Amino acid sequence: MGLAMLCAILGAFIGMLAAYACGKYVGYPFINKYGRFIGITSERWEKAKKNYTDNAEKTLVLGFYIPGIRQISPYFAGISSIPFRKYFLFSLLGTILWTVPFIVAGYYVGDAFNVNPKYVPYLGVVFLVIFVLYVTIKYFKKRKQMSKS
Known part of the structure; x- marks a missing residue:
């Protein structure tokens, strides 16, 4: 240790x-x-x-x-x-x-x-997809708000 x-x-x-x-x-x-x-x-x-x-x-x-x-x-x-x-x-x-x-x-x-180590890369991909979705949704919400003003 x-x-x-x-x-x-x-x-x-x-x-x-x-x-x-x-x-x-x-x-x-x-x-x-x-x-x-x-x-x-x-x-x-x-x-x-x-x-x-x-x-x-x-x-x-x-x-x-x-x-x-x-x-x-x-x-x-x-x-x-x-x-x-x-x-x-x-x-x-x-x-x-x-x-x-x-x-x-x-x-x-x-x-x-x-946790089986062979599943860790898949977990990383899941987190990456969640992050990309979050950023994309945030971007489009901001863009929509800017077009309203």
Whole structure:
């Protein structure tokens, strides 16, 4: 269990550091160039940046438990120029608080659930289809509302 925990912590943390570096060095030019295509105006960007920087510590620690936030938070931290030392410490804390409970829970509760590994890819496809349907429905609802106004 110790090696699994170490590998999980290192894997998640190194991923967070790599995403921070991408956000810091590539993110802002990318947002400036392509942000308008996905609805990121300079006003929206400044508002989002202020909200993020005001809550960066909480987002880095607790954001691991929120899908989507976990993935975008390090990019946003890099783009928002959160100091590296602050990012490093809070990201490490969040990584440990996220991975350790899952490894421990899996170790002690894992025998209670028998999931045949050959069905896991199908489960991933089901979740992908649900996600695509959700995004499509949301897009058409928004488009319908925009056409009414």
